[in-house]
Amino acid sequence: DARVTQTPRHKVTEMGQEVTMRCQPILGHNTVFWYRQTMMQGLELLAYFRNRAPLDDSGMPKDRFSAEMPDATLATLKIQPSEPRDSAVYFCASGLGSGNQPQHFGDGTRLSIL
Amino acid sequence: AQSVSQHNHHVILSEAASLELGCNYSYGGTVNLFWYVQYPGQHLQLLLKYFSGDPLVKGIKGFEAEFIKSKFSFNLRKPSVQWSDTAEYFCAVNAYRDDKIIFGKGTRLHILP
Numbered sequence: 001d002a003r004v005t006q007t008p009r010h011k012v013t014e015m016g017q018e019v020t021m022r023c024q025p026i027l028g029h030n031t032v033f034w035y036r037q038t039m040m041q042g043l044e045l046l047a048y049f050r051n052r053a054p055l056d057d058s059g060m061p062k063d064r065f066s067a068e069m070p071d072a073t074l075a076t077l078k079i080q081p082s083e084p085r086d087s088a089v090y091f092c093a094s095g096l097g098s099g100n101q102p103q104h105f106g107d108g109t110r111l112s113i114l
Numbered sequence: 115a116q117s118v119s120q121h122n123h124h125v126i127l128s129e130a131a132s133l134e135l136g137c138n139y140s141y142g143g144t145v146n147l148f149w150y151v152q153y154p155g156q157h158l159q160l161l162l163k164y165f166s167g168d169p170l171v172k173g174i175k176g177f178e179a180e181f182i183k184s185k186f187s188f189n190l191r192k193p194s195v196q197w198s199d200t201a202e203y204f205c206a207v208n209a210y211r212d213d214k215i216i217f218g219k220g221t222r223l224h225i226l227p
Contacts, residue, residue, distance in 0.1 A: 004157075031213050042219035043158075043204065050213055091157065097213055102148055105157040 002026045004106035006092050012112045018080040021109045023092030024073055032075045033103060034060075034067055035091040043091075049075065050097055082113045116141040118207050118218035126224045127195055135190040135221050137205030144210035147188040149179055152202045152220075161203070164188065175199070197227045 005024040013019060025032050033048040047057035047067040057067060064083070069075045079086055089110050093103035121136035139145065149161040162173025169181040179190045188205060205218040 033214075035217075043217040045214060045216075048213060055213065093158075095213075102160045102163055103215055105150075105159070107157045 002104075004092055004094050004104050006090075006106035006109055008109055009107060010110045010112075012114065013082060014114050015083055016081045017113075018078065019082050019086075019111060019113075021077045021090050021092075021111070023075040023077070023094075023106060025075065025092070025094030026104055027073075029094035029096055029104070031095045031097040031103075032069060033093040033095070034075070034077050035093065037089045037091060037108070038087075046077070046090075082111075084113045087111055087113050116145075116207055116209055116216045118205050118216055120203075120205050120218035120221050122221050123219070124222045124224070126226065128226045129197055130194050133190070133192040133195045133199075133223070135203055135205075135223070137188045137190065137218060138186050139188065139205075139207040139216075140186065141207060141209055146208040146210065147179075147181060148206040148208070148215065149173065149177070149188070149190050150204045150206060150217075152204065154201070158204065161190070195223075195225050197225045199223060200225045 007022045031050050034046040036044045046060045049069050052069040066078045089108045091108045092106045095101050095103040117140045119138045147164040150158040151161045152158045161177050162171050164171045164181045172178045177192050181188050202220045202222050204220045206215045208215045
């Protein structure tokens, strides 16, 4: 089974440090999504790409978060500087676009900011 | 804007009980509907989906959902739950031809052995 791969699975770091999370979408998928999951807010869409172009990042705090797709096999989500309130599980998902195809999720990065 | 409302945040059932999890969405146009499941410590997995046709959709592990357009609902059902169904369940909606899928806040299901 093709899978979305996320690294690292867990990250613990101190406030103020830069955090980079990586995602390898399923080969052939042209849409990539970044979600943040917390107990309080549930699953929030942070940003998404179609054919590597960023289409919507309205869910992302622009001053500290950035999302890129340097190539079709890699998506990155960076936080700089990190804050304790960024502690959450970050999921990447990929899909075939057009909405009527389900998204396939990675295992997530569990981020703890001390 | 689309939104999804899941009625129950937390449901506790005994094994063999019947399950129905409510989901309502708000969007006036054509939609695609999904139920995802997240087992403890794992990623979200697709349970079932509705795009068109028969409004009663059957998914994996004995789950089914019924799309009632007039009620903007897509409730998830299972006639007899098992302990292994303990998980969080997310209803999601996507507007036709839109890339984005909007998720509900989830329902945590706990099955007592």
